[in-house]
Amino acid sequence: MTRKREAKEDDLPAEKWLVAFRNPSSSKSPEGSTFVREFYAAGYYEAYDAVLTHAERMNLEVLWFREKRNCGPYMNRNYPGLEARCTYCNKRFGHEPVPCADGKCESEFCSRQCMDDHAMLKHRVRT
Numbered sequence: 425m426t427r428k429r430e431a432k433e434d435d436l437p438a439e440k441w442l443v444a445f446r447n448p449s450s451s452k453s454p455e456g457s458t459f460v461r462e463f464y465a466a467g468y469y470e471a472y473d474a475v476l477t478h479a480e481r482m483n484l485e486v487l488w489f490r491e492k493r494n495c496g497p498y499m500n501r502n503y504p505g506l507e508a509r510c511t512y513c514n515k516r517f518g519h520e521p522v523p524c525a526d527g528k529c530e531s532e533f534c535s536r537q538c539m540d541d542h543a544m545l546k547h548r549v550r551t
């Protein structure tokens with residue numbers, strides 16, 4: 425799945441894309457968990473490359489991907505980037521994030537430890 429792209433597409437404007445992944449080996453649910461990410465790509469092939477590369481590296485299944493402006497109900501929400509950044513330690517990571525134990529908080533973390541520390545600090549909750 426390697427496709428070398430010519431560096432000629434620079435004049436294409438970068439659009440925001442959305443991609444939905446499924447993690448078949450999620451510890452959270454037996455049938456796998458799904459999540460949405462957003463990223464910038466100039467055109468379909470660049471998006472395709474980014475999505476496939478990420479999926480392969482992280483062992484994820486790609487459910488769909490398309491330009492965000494064509495995503496109806498998804499259009500007005502913000503999603504973490506392909507490489508998410510941990511809210512707590514600021515580290516970049518590509519695996520499935522650990523969500524905050526506080527349902528109304530949209531923070532995501534690289535590890536359970538970071539989530540625990542964040543919950544103590546921000547929500548005064550011991551998880």
Ligand SMILES: [Zn+2]
Nearest residue numbers: 510513534538
């Ligand atoms: Zn972290």
Ligand SMILES: [Zn+2]
Nearest residue numbers: 524526529531
């Ligand atoms: Zn939180």
